[in-house]
Amino acid sequence: xxxxxxxxxxxxxxxxxxxxxxxxxxxxxxxxxxxxxxxxxxxxxxxxxxxxxxxxxxxxxxxxxxxxxxxxxxxxxxxxxxxxxxxxxxxxxxxxxxxxxxxxxxxxxxxxxxxxxxxxxxxxxxxxxxxxxxxxxxxxxxxxxxxxxxxxxxxxxxxxxxxxxxxxxxxxxxxxxxxxxxxxxxxxxxxxxxxxxxxxxxxxxxxxxxxxxxxxxxxxxxxxxxxxxxxxxxxxxxxxxxxxxxxxxxxxxxxxxxxxxxxxxxxxxxxxxxxxxxxxxxxxxxxxxxxxxxxxxxxxxxxxxxxxxxxxxxxxxxxxxxxxxxxxxxxxxxxxxxxxxxxxxxxxxxxxxxxxxxxxxxxxxxxxxxxxxx
Numbered sequence: 001x002x003x004x005x006x007x008x009x010x011x012x013x014x015x016x017x018x019x020x021x022x023x024x025x026x027x028x029x030x031x032x033x034x035x036x037x038x039x040x041x042x043x044x045x046x047x048x049x050x051x052x053x054x055x056x057x058x059x060x061x062x063x064x065x066x067x068x069x070x071x072x073x074x075x076x077x078x079x080x081x082x083x084x085x086x087x088x089x090x091x092x093x094x095x096x097x098x099x100x101x102x103x104x105x106x107x108x109x110x111x112x113x114x115x116x117x118x119x120x121x122x123x124x125x126x127x128x129x130x131x132x133x134x135x136x137x138x139x140x141x142x143x144x145x146x147x148x149x150x151x152x153x154x155x156x157x158x159x160x161x162x163x164x165x166x167x168x169x170x171x172x173x174x175x176x177x178x179x180x181x182x183x184x185x186x187x188x189x190x191x192x193x194x195x196x197x198x199x200x201x202x203x204x205x206x207x208x209x210x211x212x213x214x215x216x217x218x219x220x221x222x223x224x225x226x227x228x229x230x231x232x233x234x235x236x237x238x239x240x241x242x243x244x245x246x247x248x249x250x251x252x253x254x255x256x257x258x259x260x261x262x263x264x265x266x267x268x269x270x271x272x273x274x275x276x277x278x279x280x281x282x283x284x285x286x287x288x289x290x291x292x293x294x295x296x297x298x299x300x301x302x303x304x305x306x307x308x309x310x311x312x313x314x315x316x317x318x319x320x321x322x323x324x325x326x327x328x329x330x331x332x333x334x335x336x337x338x339x340x341x342x343x344x345x346x347x348x349x350x351x352x353x354x355x356x357x358x359x360x361x362x363x364x365x366x367x368x369x370x371x372x373x374x
Contacts, residue, residue, distance in 0.1 A: 001206045002049045006089045008202035011179060012186070016171045018198045022091035031072030034090040035065040043091045044071045045201075048083035050243060056080045061093065081243065082228070082296045094200060095193040100161050101125050102169065103185035103203075104141070104176045113141040113176070115169070117159025121188035135160075147173035165189065168197050180210030228272075228295055235287045237274060244269025245373040247292035247301040247330075249285075251276050251310050259304045262362055268370035271298045277310070285318025290326040299373035300331040304362055305338075312336040312344030320351055331372040333357045335365035 003011070006024045013019050023034040024047065035042045046058030053059050058080050062068035068090060078085045101121035107114040118136040120128050129136045137158035141147060147155070152166035152173075168189065176184045183205040190198050206214070232239030238253070246268045250256035253275050260270045272295065276288045292301055305315045315336065332355055336344040348358055357372075359365035 001208050003204045003206065004047045004049060004087075005045065005201060005203070006047055006087075008184075008204040009089075009199075011175050011204055012172075012199050012202050015175045015178070017168055017175070017186075017202075018196055019202075020091045020094055020198065020200065022089050024087055024089050025072070026076070026087045028069045028073035028076065031088060031090050032065045032069035035062065035068035038090060038092045040064050041093055042068050043093050044068060044075055045089045045091060046075050046078060046080060046085040047087040047089055048080050048085055049241075050081045050083050052243075053080055058085065079296075082241075084227075094190065094198055096188075096190045096200075097193050097195075098191040099188035100159070100165070100190065101136070101185075101187045102155075102159070102161065102165070102172065102189045103183065103187070104172060104181075105185070106182045107140070110140060112143050115139045115141055115147070115155045117155050117161055117169075119160030121190075125187055141173075146177070161189075162191065162197075164195075165197055168199070175204070179204070180207045180214055181205060182207050228291060232274070232291055235284075235291070237276065237284070237288055237291065239275075239288075239291065240273040241295070242270050242272050243297070244271040245297060245299040246369050247271045247274070247295060247298040248304070249274045249276060249288050249292060249301065250304045251306065251308075251315075255304060255306060259302065259362065259366065262366040263302065263370060266367045266370035268366075268373050271295055282314045282318035282321055285315050286322035286325075289319060289322040289332075293322075293326050293328070293330060298330060300333065300369045302365055302369040303332065303334045304365060305334075305336050307336065307338030307340055307344070311340040312338060313340040313347060314344075316344035316347035319356075320347065323351070323353065328353060328355050331355050331357060331369070333359055333365050333369040333372065335359045335362055 009019050025031050025034055042062050044060050046053050060071045062071045072088050075088055099121040101118040103116045104113055116138050139155050139158055147170050152169040155169050156163055156165045172184050181204050185203040186199040188200050190200055246263050248259050248270045250259050256275045263270050274288050276284050
């Protein structure tokens, strides 16, 4: 479960990490009042569960309360990568001397957590990592040892961060372990002009599997929740919104995960994880396809099904049924294999839709979907 920035900020603050004073509001008038309480000059930040807010115009500086009201009015209701802004955070500005990056993430391949640190934080950290990977340090964490004082200093030195950040590094580790998080990220972590170490922006992803021992988690009243994820939950679909352009649908979590990897290997980014399940009906397939097609970020859709309990002809029937009610305006690539695959392919062949493409292999299907999304 991804948290909003203001929720992540609260966790950081509760664990001793310095953060700017801030308030969360849902009207422009409330933003003005918050700015008055915070000293007049403030930063207005859209609260959405996606990156790229700054580049999309969702983070703006306001010089006084009147400007804060006008800025909040422009940002509220804005669409950022398919996410509607229902709330903004009004935060006091910070005089920044230096920007850095710091985070902990789960390294599934290694079976442990990793610290990631860089002396170059800010909006372009992804570009820094791509252009100059040596500027981003990655340090494995022994789960039995955790982050000791010595380990925190090692992380700081490896990433080119001041040694004074060691205390903040240990506090972020506490956030991760105490709250069953899979990701704790601060970008940027800044040194202010008076020498303080402050987290300007935080991102936290909690492990849904740990919900049973985290009674404080409650997103039931979160009206700003991603509407596609809420709709998928109501339909009983296993769906996670991602920040890509290729919609992915498959039957079985393992197959879907493999499909995401293959899509990424073809140079594209998956837009979602959607598992229709091992015994999905034609109606479930139709519900899933209509859901993915409604994502404005999706440029092509890949359906990858291995027929077992779910026969491929039922999947094909579901696709046809969905296209009876949902206009297909994006290319759809379908790979069917296994139980009744030949019959399923024949059904789609008879459909003869110009935007429906079939592929014999997963690699071929992913390559075609990536090409069509480019």
